[in-house]
Amino acid sequence: MLFHPVIIALLLSSLTSTAMVGASVPFAVRLLRRWDLASGSEAQLLLERRTYLVSTLVQLVLLAQLASLVLFVFNADRMASLFTGAMCAVGTLEADRFGFPALYANIALFFLAAAWLTLDHVDNRGWDYPLIRVKYAALLTLAPVLALASLAELAYFLGLRADVITSCCSTLFSGGGITVAGNSLAALPHGLALVLLCLTLLAVFALGLRFLVGGRGGTAYGAASAAAFPVALAAVVSTLSVYVYELPNHHCPFCLLKAEYGHVGYALYIPLFAATACGIGAGIAQRCADRASLAEAAQRTARCLAGWSLAGFAAFAIVAVCLVARSHLILFGPSAWRPLAEFVVGGGR
Amino acid sequence: MIHLSDVRKVFNQGRPNEVWALNGINLTLRQGGATVFRGPSGSGKTTLLTLVGCLARPSSGRVRLKDRDISGLPERFLTEIRRSTFGFVFQNFNLLSGLSAIQNVMIPAYPRGLPHKALRRRAMALLDMLDMGDKAEAETRWLSGGEAQRIAIARALINDPEVVIADEPTANLDSGLSAQFLAIAGRLKRDGKTLLVTSHDPFVCEAALVDRVVTLHDGRIVEAG
Amino acid sequence: MAGLERQRQLLDFALSSLARRPMKNLASLTVYTAVVFLLSSVMLMSHAIRREAAALLAGAPELVVQRLVAGRHDLIPTDRLATIRAVRGVAAAGGRLWGYLFDPAVAANYTFLVPPDRSIAAGTAIIGSSVAAVRGVGPGDVMSFRGYDGRPVAFTVTSTIAAESALVAADLFLVSEGDFRRLFGIPADRFTDIVVTIRNPREVRTVAEKIDAALPDARIILRDEMRRTYESVFDWREGMVLVLLVGAILAFAIFSWEKASGLSADERREIGILKAVGWETADVIGVKMLEGLVMSLTAFLAGYGLAFLHVFHFGARLFEPVLKGWSVLYPEFPLAPSVDEIQMASLFFFTVFPYTLATIVPIWRAAVVDPDMVMR
Ligand SMILES: Nc1ncnc2c1ncn2[C@@H]1O[C@H](COP(=O)(O)OP(=O)(O)OP(=O)(O)O)[C@@H](O)[C@H]1O
């Protein structure tokens, strides 16, 4: 399947990104060993100047990463028609064992790059490069993740085989049959998922407001928004998607992006991803505020990011409520409440 | 206001063509007034101005601006200080060709993100003050030397700096235009700007408005005025 | 809103800076546009063909049953129809008659078909546009072919099929059942194959399994399988062309790198001045990236627009042989214009991304010049 145009585009982007960041690794090592701000030597000046290049590169990689994440999912959805039994992106991703790992690695990479750029942004506000070592040590961890994500993607695309019929024999019984989203997330009871989501979002809002008003708990907010991401995704897979499709057993997180459902997935995922990235950034920025030269700038960045992050989570929550309210599906009749009641009672014991 | 202690600057360190352009400068410059640096060619006048004006960092020694040590600052912060504190008038004016006079004047303010209209108004006011209002839309390539210098001065003033630095301002001008430059410099001085000027020109060194003449030789101060 | 105002002013500056070096930038822009044009022509073209094929398959039967004899496709006896109709879930089954005929006069293959949904009078034929063009015939003309037994069979052309969409319609030759059997010598109790309609589309596979069990000598072809095969074949061809074009992309990237690093002394001086008067390295990089972005967008829109015209209005003369095959009976229909977001996105990756990457290092290099350079 390597010769599929979109696949070539995705590989081109991920492999060149890896090469570019990989090329910065020796520089990062040199910087970690030689950095000495007090020196006015030309070598030090060269190091400083090179940091501009690395920042620009990582910015570009982040942008490419974002675009290719969207393209990856979009393309998986489109390619579903090539695989026996695949209805949407899930089927395509399941078609090879590296499919989901590649997706997860790319998502992780997106957040890591965003976190790194936050570090970079904050560091550039301090006159003594207070975070330069942290930043480049972080780059040394970002690079392998980027390489792994690219490798996973490569392995996935190399492993993909369409079930081709040839002109001499029927391949009627070729497909092994692919289960659609039969994983444990989808099995999460609706009530539990929604309760978890509500609690998490409430915690996020409480921590966020506490931080914005009182200026404390920025790190906690970062951690909370990082935790909110999987919870929100779980809720989307197990319950929100069901409300959208109005089919009790359709749990796909990708079909939401399709035109049939009004592209509603974008309204959910864009705020969610942005909110999580900003929230993690806020936590990181707040952690940096203990450096003397950053006290004020880091705090300002953290507040700004937390504000955006809260707005994102709020948008996600509003869209989620709208989806539930608009749906014709009623999940919570009297009997549907029972598992929730059992959960609450059971949890209380 | 500006204090240099034991400042040295070396070019091409460790290579055969190593040059110590400045060799242990100790100097204090007060706010206000006009200071002229003079000395033979290659004595380090321009290099000294680049250090004072945050265009470069010393190889060793300390440069303090208003009690803040700026010698170890990263370029990013040097730029910020340079933008807000210093205005430069270069020897060969260094206007961008292909742009109009007023665009040239506004360039240093672009990264600040001021409202465009207000910026334009301010640039126009500066040009009017220097009698260049009618040349605002002229392309800089076709300006005469004196006109180009006045555009360069307007550009130096757009961010309202406290210090105006001019490197050999009269080298490319005839005596009439040099007098005009001195008249403008006098006006700036009265407005409270600090003037730092390098010059060979006795006409400048001995002008009435000059408060202090510093003489350099081989990267050292031989006469601190 | 200082940030926005700042971006606006930097953009202004970037635009004026591009306009100030028209020759150099036009050269880059031309090459850039040409690369985008080339790639998007390939992509638009193959996408349009793929859509044609999909449209074609959408009208195809869900399930076709053929008979295999010694591993080869053979005529299927009429009595199999009853067996198939007896399978649960089958809505209808009908025999089809179709085949190919080689016309030595023009060295071309026609597809002979007995249309199931319209009756054609004996001795007449309805022909596809390419057949009409290649043989230079029109309504009223007579075409004669040598039958299986050597006797000539003549057809009076009654009309031609309007050439709008279908790839295959171009070489069609629609005849009556009697003429078809006479021409090819097919006995009355045989069909070429059998098409089956299924009551519930979800049960296609189950029904196919049952038919397979009932008719051990049958080969069953599902429309879905066909579609898959077609799609992967088209993807593969397009991909191959793209891989061949990677060389072009690489050359383009090197060209951009060269262009971006070959800064004139004038430009270097300009950057030095900007830095000396208070621009930060990041501002300079920003302006240069904005210049690149403007170039990219212009080239992208221009190249894509030109490719659109090339493919949908000028018949994509450059690429036909590669993507459509080398058949003499090449359909003369205009491809239906269609734009695909995924393709635009991947096109962006093929052009804008390499360009940006290739220029980033030269831009950075130019942006870190010493600001004190302008003092000498
Ligand atoms: N970038 C550089 N690389 C190498 N040497 C340099 C550099 N800049 C200056 N120098 C050297 O440093 C010394 C001092 O130069 P500077 O320009 O400060 O002298 P100056 O007093 O301004 O002379 P002039 O009166 O001719 O302008 C000179 O010997 C010059 O060659």
Ligand SMILES: [Mg+2]
């Ligand atoms: Mg000099």
